[in-house]
Amino acid sequence: MDAFTTHTGTAAPLRRSAVDTDQIIPAEYLKRITRTGFEDGLFIAWRTNEPDFVLNQPQYADASILVAGPDFGTGSSREHANWALLDGGFRVVISSRFADIFRNNSTKSGLLTVVLPQAEVEKLWTAIEADPTTPVTVDLQAKAVSYGDTVVPFEIDDYVRWRLLEGLDDVGLTERHLDDIEAYEAKRPSWLPTALPAR
Amino acid sequence: MPKTLAEKVYEAHVVRSTAGEPDLLYIDLHLVHEVTSPQAFDGLRAAGRTVRHPELTMATEDHNVPTLDILKPIADPISRAQVDALRRNAKEFGIRLAPMGDRDQGIVHVIGPQLGLTQPGMTIVCGDSHTSTHGAFGALAFGIGTSEVEHVLATQTLPQYKPKQMSVTVDGELAPGVSAKDIILAVIAQIGTNGAAGHVIEYRGSAIEALSMEARMTICNMSIEAGAKAGLIAPDRTTFDFLQGRPHAPQGADWDAAVEYWSTLRTDEGAVFDAEVVLDASTLTPFVTWGTNPGQGLPIDGVVPDPADFADEGERRAAEQALAYMGLTAGTPLREIEVDTVFLGSCTNGRIEDLRVAADLLRGRKIDPSTRMLVVPGSVGVKAQAEAEGLDKVFLEAGAEWRGAGCSMCLGMNPDQLKPGERSASTSNRNFQGRQGKGGRTHLVSPSVAAATALTGKLTAPADLIGA
Numbered sequence: 001m002d003a004f005t006t007h008t009g010t011a012a013p014l015r016r017s018a019v020d021t022d023q024i025i026p027a028e029y030l031k032r033i034t035r036t037g038f039e040d041g042l043f044i045a046w047r048t049n050e051p052d053f054v055l056n057q058p059q060y061a062d063a064s065i066l067v068a069g070p071d072f073g074t075g076s077s078r079e080h081a082n083w084a085l086l087d088g089g090f091r092v093v094i095s096s097r098f099a100d101i102f103r104n105n106s107t108k109s110g111l112l113t114v115v116l117p118q119a120e121v122e123k124l125w126t127a128i129e130a131d132p133t134t135p136v137t138v139d140l141q142a143k144a145v146s147y148g149d150t151v152v153p154f155e156i157d158d159y160v161r162w163r164l165l166e167g168l169d170d171v172g173l174t175e176r177h178l179d180d181i182e183a184y185e186a187k188r189p190s191w192l193p194t195a196l197p198a199r
Numbered sequence: 200m201p202k203t204l205a206e207k208v209y210e211a212h213v214v215r216s217t218a219g220e221p222d223l224l225y226i227d228l229h230l231v232h233e234v235t236s237p238q239a240f241d242g243l244r245a246a247g248r249t250v251r252h253p254e255l256t257m258a259t260e261d262h263n264v265p266t267l268d269i270l271k272p273i274a275d276p277i278s279r280a281q282v283d284a285l286r287r288n289a290k291e292f293g294i295r296l297a298p299m300g301d302r303d304q305g306i307v308h309v310i311g312p313q314l315g316l317t318q319p320g321m322t323i324v325c326g327d328s329h330t331s332t333h334g335a336f337g338a339l340a341f342g343i344g345t346s347e348v349e350h351v352l353a354t355q356t357l358p359q360y361k362p363k364q365m366s367v368t369v370d371g372e373l374a375p376g377v378s379a380k381d382i383i384l385a386v387i388a389q390i391g392t393n394g395a396a397g398h399v400i401e402y403r404g405s406a407i408e409a410l411s412m413e414a415r416m417t418i419c420n421m422s423i424e425a426g427a428k429a430g431l432i433a434p435d436r437t438t439f440d441f442l443q444g445r446p447h448a449p450q451g452a453d454w455d456a457a458v459e460y461w462s463t464l465r466t467d468e469g470a471v472f473d474a475e476v477v478l479d480a481s482t483l484t485p486f487v488t489w490g491t492n493p494g495q496g497l498p499i500d501g502v503v504p505d506p507a508d509f510a511d512e513g514e515r516r517a518a519e520q521a522l523a524y525m526g527l528t529a530g531t532p533l534r535e536i537e538v539d540t541v542f543l544g545s546c547t548n549g550r551i552e553d554l555r556v557a558a559d560l561l562r563g564r565k566i567d568p569s570t571r572m573l574v575v576p577g578s579v580g581v582k583a584q585a586e587a588e589g590l591d592k593v594f595l596e597a598g599a600e601w602r603g604a605g606c607s608m609c610l611g612m613n614p615d616q617l618k619p620g621e622r623s624a625s626t627s628n629r630n631f632q633g634r635q636g637k638g639g640r641t642h643l644v645s646p647s648v649a650a651a652t653a654l655t656g657k658l659t660a661p662a663d664l665i666g667a
């Protein structure tokens with residue numbers, strides 16, 4: 001995973017709540033067995049059916065920060081939703097509330113999810129609608145979103161932040177604790193099932 | 200200190216706990232399907248890693264599988280490539296796979312319980328959000344993304360933070376024709392589509408205790424539709440009776456030891472929940488959704504809501520967008536909504552009991568000639584059981600289609616899809632835009648409402664059929 005320290009780019013206002021993972025990328029685009037190329041499915045139904053959908057507007061075509069309504073990423077566990085956003089050029093999603101699995105996946109895929117109060121989301125929407133070229137900076141080091149004269153701090157779990165700043169992969173970190181895993185395994189009850197063909 | 204059921208299961212699996220870091224949680228069972236696993240296996244290969252415990256891992260083919268001609272190669276080359284990738288990976292890494300045509304094949308959340316692999320007190324994960332289904336047995340079961348699939352394959356553990364605790368207490372008795380599906384749709388309508396974010400839900404109360412295992416699975420299945428990390432129910436006699444004798448359930452002295460432990464898996468008196476929701480089962484009627492998220496549901500006696508009546512601006516906008524997509528007008532009685540397709544199946548309602556309930560309503564009747572009904576058993580095992588009971592004939596004689604096992608129209612990755620503008624009554628779990636096919640419109644319902652709707656061609660409660 002790529003490290004994330006700070007990112008500056010333009011932002012697109014997605015004025016919708018409960019954007020589910022089927023809207024971010026529908027099932028038919030999940031058949032790919034590689035880890036890249038998912039931009040073709042990103043918001044495909046809205047991009048196809050709604051000419052004035054925000055990402056169809058040229059002024060937002062190059063946005064790399066998505067500013068969405070509450071409950072972004074509800075639904076399926078597909079990490080493909082993260083990959084589609086990354087492949088589609090986004091590095092950050094801002095919302096007042098995310099679905100758990102989406103947010104957790106984002107910490108593994110290197111997409112930064114930033115939680116801001118809804119009132120701050122509304123202010124940011126207003127600013128980027130008034131001037132779509134407004135540069136927005138998301139600084140993970142400083143834990144702040146800034147644009148124009150506005151600086152909005154955000155909270156993020158310290159451990160997650162450290163991992164993102166370093167671009168560390170979890171498997172490698174866990175492998176440092178193999179002793180603990182082995183000790184735990186030695187104590188597991190013998191009657192727990194295995195998936196080997198049944199008797 | 201008194202503990203909740205979920206806390207007990209969680210704490211029993213902590214491998215390592217250090218301040219300032221997530222806990223490392225041991226995973227007892229890892230279920231794998233073709234859609235969310237290929238990149239994880241690629242990751243293992245790229246790093247030269249192996250699967251730490253192939254014997255704690257089980258794979259099946261479900262999302263892409265066609266439900267017709269199941270013994271032929273999959274016609275769609277991209278679906279076939281994904282299934283082939285799983286077959287190669289299972290072979291290379293030594294994982295048991297139930298492929299198409301195998302008697303153990305089926306939707307991943309149907310086969311775990313069916314085989315007795317899902318047991319109380321376990322931690323179970325799968326690259327699939329409806330892994331919460333397995334919580335019906337008192338397991339802590341949750342969906343994960345592909346990076347985490349790779350992590351579990353490599354280490355049999357996951358870094359986790361202890362979730363918050365929510366209780367949903369349902370007391371009272373359900374009226375005839377009202378089912379577990381109606382309970383969970385009512386819960387989601389009450390707390391909202393992400394209202395349980397960060398929480399594990401424990402379902403409790405007399406109405407929950409009275410439910411069969413199939414019905415409990417229906418409820419836990421849709422925990423994710425309320426945004427919960429997982430949902431679970433304390434194991435009891437019903438749980439043990441369901442498990443005893445299943446292929447992977449413990450036997451003999453092991454069985455006794457297991458039951459003794461399982462019997463301790465209850466929330467202690469005085470344990471504290473971070474949030475509590477209470478529902479009276481006796482007031483519930485069949486529930487249907489009118490919108491494009493599972494929280495947009497109402498009792499079937501209601502009318503399509505008027506967006507102007509929503510106080511919250513976000514909800515109002517969401518309702519407007521939903522009605523436009525669904526092609527519905529505010530004020531229309533829900534019972535007047537005509538459907539083209541009825542889908543009975545999925546990991547929510549594709550088990551034997553669901554098929555029985557629907558067949559009972561269809562027996563000796565004919566479905567509406569302008570309505571198509573697709574019956575898709577959740578697994579090959581469910582299909583065989585239904586056929587042994589003659590349910591396939593009931594469906595076929597009523598004019599429904601009887602298909603092979605898989606996810607099917609729940610998400611339309613196989614050819615079973617709605618056409619643009621088509622409307623379904625579906626026993627699945629998600630009514631998201633386009634979920635069942637591009638432009639398709641979904642109303643979530645229980646199996647008995649599905650069957651009643653197939654008979655009339657309009658959203659119908661089973662009680663409406665009396666005298667019909």
Ligand code: SF4
Binds near residue numbers: 261306546628
């Ligand atoms: S039946 Fe539907 S919800 Fe269940 S696992 Fe399959 S696609 Fe997912």
